[in-house]
Amino acid sequence: MTNKTRDILCSIIVIAFGAAMIYFVKDVRRVIRSDVGSRFVPTLIGWCIVATGAAKLFYSVFTGLKEENKKIVFDQDFIGGIGTVVLMVLYMIAFQPVGFVVASAAYLFLQMLLLSDNTNRRVLLFAAVAVLLPLAVDALFVFVIKMPLPVGIFGF
């Protein structure tokens, strides 16, 4: 993907977002006569977003970026990135049903394993941090701040 393609794609998403904003607020009715109503500002912002997206699209296609039309080179570690996102999603799904302590311990351990490499992978240390930190945070919230965190099916 080139810079130009990226900007065109971005413009299209922005225009679509602005249009969606206008569309999803169209049924909101005004209840006070002297008021502009709850639809006015979101619609105004929606149109501004569409206009900005259109301006960006015009700029990307016709004017600027001629010299910047370089191909974007992806040299990132997709396993590390996508793996991190997947772990986060699983952690957030498990946060309530499994409970804070267990979900956090599992997430911490796996995330540390994923981010480390062969030179700094210390499994025992990771396991200790993964277990002790959630327990300490949970104790702080339950006994000091008096704000319990989700306990989940295991009851802790």
Added chain:
Amino acid sequence: MITDALANVMNPMCLALIWVGTVIGIIFGSVPGLSATMAVVLFLPMTFSLEATRGIALLVGLYMGGISGGLISAILLKIPGTPSSISTVFDGGPMAEKGEAGRALGVGILYSFIGSILGILALMFISPMLAKVCLLFGPAEYFSVAVFSLTIIAALSGKDMLNGLIAGLTGLALSMVGMAPIDTKLRYTFGNYQLLNGFDITVLLIGVFAVTDIVLAGFGRRTLSQRLEQKKYQLKGYGISMVEFIQQIPNAIISSIIGIIIGILPGIGGSTAGLLAYTAEKSRSKYPEKFGTGIIDGVIASESSNNAVIGGSLVPLLCMGIPGNTVAAVFLGGLLVHGINPGPLIFDKSGVYVYGIYFALIVASIFMLIFERAGLRIFAKLLDIPKHILLPIIMVMCCVGAYSSNSRVFDVQCVLFFAMLGLAFKCFKIPSTPLIIGFILGSMFEENLRMALQAAHGSWMIFLQRPISLGFLVVAVVFCTYTVISNLRAKKKAELEGKEFHEPEEGEL
């Protein structure tokens, strides 16, 4: 009266309570998701059984520590511990990356203290007069302040104004989710009751600033240990020479005045004060291009102003019983419980307590200066933790912070949504900071626009007929035009010289 108040505050028990309050406040402020408001709310019931001055002293310590503590995570982790520290990230973060974490923290702490003291002095000596200024502000003026504040987006957008505008408008759009102001009509909730109240600013901050960074660290894990290698630091005093201190006096004073004014105006808050002060200093500076690359000027502007807000926010609270922000609202509850009724007669009826608050604020500022400087070495040690261990820990703390803001898992899930939004912004080279500004100012913009138009029976001329409102709108137009023209000039000049124009994009992590 003054002597009695001083004697009450200098009592060892009272001093101990201020000390404890300040330390706990700093801890709450430094952990993303925990806030000064939360600290004051949690400890409010504890003050019921205490004598009035002591109870208030504890709350004052918590308030002072909570606001100031945000700079620690803002500088070390590039995560604003409180919304007030957003603008501290812009230069504090890059300073930490350059191995100047200790200096950034030292300067931040010192100017937090200076900002606090200037705010307290304003509260002590000119509060009745300042309170009258506050009364001149109606919805039209607030709307114009919001418009003026939104022009910060132009200054923070860097080389691509359109991208900055997209981010700012997206922030405004996100602030429209949930019940509308005035008539509580539902917008963009899609049948989800969790969205009735809209998104929480803490959740947005954590997602866009912190979690996006962790995901990016995942994408760059091959070089994680090299990129984020341990950096040693040395620090004498507060990391600032006498020459630099003298040079920064105008910056500190102007930023503190901005903080005091914003603090006095109810409902705006420290985050806007920090952003306004940062932008004002950048515009005033002889080297605006260096802002965002890690210079002390940015840290000083942000920290002086957000701490000056404390004194400012107590002006309308004490003189008229109007809380300027959430913490002040909780603080008001604390005062009422102890039989102190804020209002024009407070100096006659409860003078000893009012002076007690003044002295407690000064003592809390001194304790904050001492404690944060003493703990600086320990705070900076955070950077020595290997990043493959530190980042997952931050992620867990972010989730806890998001959960504790409203005690619901939905906020934790929103963190991931905003992280993905932050990631998309990175991919499309859109700066994140205008998104936050738009979100913060969105509700203020809409609510006051509608209230002003209702008051004027739908006439838009109200914004031009009221002098203060007109003044802010004129300044907004001038500032925006100036920024656009200077950006275009810089771009043209760079093109003529055959160089690539690059202006650092604040908030880009």
